[in-house]
Amino acid sequence: MRDSRRELLATLPSFGWLGLFVLVPTLLVLAIAFRETDPAGGIGAGWTWRQFAIFGQPSILVLLWRTIWISALTTLICMVMALPVAWYLARVRKEWRSRLLLLIIVPFWTNFLIRVFAWNQILHSEGGLARFLRSIHLLGENDSLLFNSGAVVLVSVYTYLPFAILPLYAAAEKFDFSLLDAARDLGATALRAFWSVFVPGIRKGLITALVIVFVPMLGSYVVPDLVGGTDGQMIGNKIAQRNFADRNLPSASAMAAILSLAVLAPMLFRKREEAGKQ
Amino acid sequence: MKPSRLPLITTLLVLAFFYLPIGVLILNSFNESRFGTRWQGFTLKWYERLWEREDLWMALLNSLKVAVFASIGAMILGTCAAFALHRYRSRVQTAHALLITMPLVLPEILMGMSLLLLFVSTGIQLSLLTVTLAHITFCVSYVALVVQSRLQDFDFQIVDAARDLGATKLQAFLKVVLPLLAPGILAGGLLAFTLSVDDFVVTFFVKGPGSDTLPVVIYSMIKKSREFPVINALSTLLLVVTFAAVWASQRLTADREAREGSD
Known part of the structure; x- marks a missing residue:
């Protein structure tokens, strides 16, 4: 009895805090998604399914589709680039390994916005890169490197690559290379050994890396906002627009609710699967 | 089995990819040009503006x-x-x-x-x-x-x-x-x-x-x-602070490891 009281005492602070500031707000989003729009901004009275009708609009379907393929492509490129790096880190001499790891992590201790902004300058239509590409006719006079979905993928790969490298490296480090x-x-x-022995051997790290890149990508907002232009907008931008520009909280909630379910469902499923295995 | 050079080459390319934008930022913070499109001479005026x-x-x-x-x-x-x-x-x-x-x-x-x-x-x-x-x-x-x-x-x-x-x-x-x-x-x-x-x-x-x-x-x-x-100037300053902090914490842990190693 005393033990369960002590358990309660240790659990309550974080449980209560996260319940109040994570669980309740998430449920609130789900609830407000079923409220009417208030023309004055804020939340209207009465309950309705209408907010979800937005998912029948072609413009939203285009946005959803783009969100999924940009996220998938970014994840794929991150994987293709991260696998050889993780391999190399696992095989290189110890003293070099920690130095290289540090070199990979350090740029990402700088502010996220600043990293995006740096690309903003590199890809700028008046920047050196664009002018060079124009001079060798790889880029049309009126084409831009910035403000399209390609720029979103490039900058997203830049920001998420280390998050793919680290779990893959952690798994590769434990891999027994003599198996190869x-x-x-x-x-x-060599290719066959790579695919049939190495890749299954680091399966856990692979799944972590996939999830760690793909899930936050679905909710991407800053990168498409700063380098995406109108052709590179994702669902996160629409949520923000409904929130700040239109002040239509129920509509924003409906989209956020679908996104939350898409993100949380696999997590709950995996937990149940783990529990089932035990 | 002859080791492939591909992992090493990819690692070097990835590191170049990581540091290229940071290099551009630092360089442009000293660039006279307002839009950083081409080099127009060295200046510290952006740091002065930042200060204000x-x-x-x-x-x-x-x-x-x-x-x-x-x-x-x-x-x-x-x-x-x-x-x-x-x-x-x-x-x-x-x-x-x-x-x-x-x-x-x-x-x-x-x-x-x-x-x-x-x-x-x-x-x-x-x-x-x-x-x-x-x-x-x-x-x-x-x-x-x-x-x-x-x-x-x-x-x-x-x-x-x-x-x-x-x-x-x-x-x-x-x-x-x-x-x-x-x-x-x-x-x-x-x-x-x-x-x-x-x-x-x-x-x-x-x-x-x-x-x-x-x-x-x-x-x-x-x-x-x-x-x-x-x-750019602000970013460069923040970068300096970050690198200094990383370097200091590296030195601290390295010192401690060295001391523990000598015990």
Whole structure:
């Protein structure tokens, strides 16, 4: 009995805080998604399904589709770039390993906005890169490197790549590389050994890296806002627009509710799967 | 088997990719050209302009205030959470663990949006206080994770030893457990501090008038396409601070390792 009281005492502060500031607000979003729009801004009276009708609009479907493919493409590119780096880090001499890890992490201790802004300057239509590409006719006179979905993917890869490298490296470090020699001795090609031995061997790290890039990408807002232009907008921008520009909180909530479900459902599912295994 | 050069080449390319934009920023902060499109000579005038921008210094002060309170709050709540999760196995703790993971997986925009709705519907005025509350919320989980990983290596037998030697429970906790865990808690607090200083999205949703933090001001400067070179100068200064902090902490841990190694 005394033990359960002590458990309560230790659990209550964080449980209560997160309940109040995470769980309640998330449920609030789900509830407000079913409220009427208040023309004066704020939340209207009465309950309705109408806010979800927005998902029938072609413009929103285009936005959703773009959100998914930009997130998927960014995740894919991050993986392709991170795998060889993780491999190299796991195999390189120890004293070099910690230096390289530091070199990978340090740029990401600088402010996120500043990193996006740096790309803003590089891709700028009057910048050196754009002028160079124009001079060799790789870029049309009126084309821009900035303000399109390509720029969103590039800058997103830049901001998320270390988050893909770190879990892959952590998994690769524990991988027994002599297994690859064994596979080669048994006649596998280098590529075959890589795909059939190395990749399954770091499966856990791969899944972590995939989730850690893909999920936040779905809710991406700053990168498309600063380098995406109108052709690179994602669902996060629409949520923000409904919130700040239109002051239509129920409509913003409806979109946020769908996004929350998309993000939280796999997590709850995985927890149940883990519980099932135990 | 001949080792492939591909991993090495990719690693070098990735590092170049990481540092190229930072190099451009630093270079342009000394560039006479207003738009940084081509080199027009060396200047320090953007740093002078930066010095005169009082709104930026106010915003920096706001950022530091929020980060100090947020990391203290997150250290307290996160340490409690780590203890509870480490010590007990029950339904409550399963739910607790789920709650701790939620802020880690929820995209920032959802967190900002839901907190804004909470504050709006309860009639709480948006201010530096709401920003601090929001920051504590997303920092708690990170502190909990860091402290929890330290607890896994913690030998609880020394608590029994302290008790056998006559310490009360409180004494054992305050004089044995806490000092040993302090580095872990502090590491969590430092992580919380950096996350708080860096945060833009959540802050943007829950900030009120006069509670702009540094990232909020930087964002509006970028958005209005004004004073790019001043942002470059500011970025360069922040980079210097970051690199110095990393270097100092590296030196500290290296010294400690060297000392421990010589014992």
